[in-house]
Amino acid sequence: MNARRLAAFTAGVLVGITLGGHTANAAPFTYNTYNSMVTDLEALAATYPELTELTTAQDAFNLPLDGFNDDLSQYILRITNEANGSDKAEVLIVGVQHGDEVVGLEVALETARLLLESY
Numbered sequence: 533m534n535a536r537r538l539a540a541f542t543a544g545v546l547v548g549i550t551l552g553g554h555t556a557n558a559a560p561f562t563y564n565t566y567n568s569m570v571t572d573l574e575a576l577a578a579t580y581p582e583l584t585e586l587t588t589a590q591d592a593f594n595l596p597l598d599g600f601n602d603d604l605s606q607y608i609l610r611i612t613n614e615a616n617g618s619d620k621a622e623v624l625i626v627g628v629q630h631g632d633e634v635v636g637l638e639v640a641l642e643t644a645r646l647l648l649e650s651y
Contacts, residue, residue, distance in 0.1 A: 563634045563637070563638060564634075564637055564638065564641065566604060569607070569637060569641065570607065572641055573586055573607050573609050573641075573644075574586065576609065576644055576648060577609065579648070580648045580651075582613075582615070583611055583612065583613055583648060583651060584609060584610065584611055584648070585609075585610040585612070586607065586608070586609050586610075587607075587608050587610075588605035588606060588607055588608065589605070589606040589607075589608060590605050590606070591605075592608060609644055611644060611647055611648065613651070625639075625640045625643055625644075626640070627639065627640030627641065628640075
């Protein structure tokens with residue numbers, strides 16, 4: 533197999549893997565907005581109250597709002613099972629370090645869902 537055919541074959545396989553399972557009728561993916569993020573976080577905290585603690589950076593650390601969008605708080609969803617009393621590793625997942633980096637929020641929300649739903 534020459535290099536051009538191998539590249540075309542590889543690209544075809546990758547496209548097939550990437551698109552596998554998706555149909556023309558599937559709803560298009562949309563990124564979360566600030567309001568939908570807050571709704572999702574509140575829903576996770578309400579569904580898993582024994583495992584989560586939802587607060588804002590402003591409340592937790594007595595911080596001011598960002599000065600640009602006074603109605604936008606930075607949310608913190610703490611996931612833990614302190615009931616078993618064992619020492620645990622700690623991990624910090626920052627979803628929106630910069631406001632224009634939308635994928636980080638999606639990864640953080642899906643990681644939270646995965647951890648909580650799999651517990």
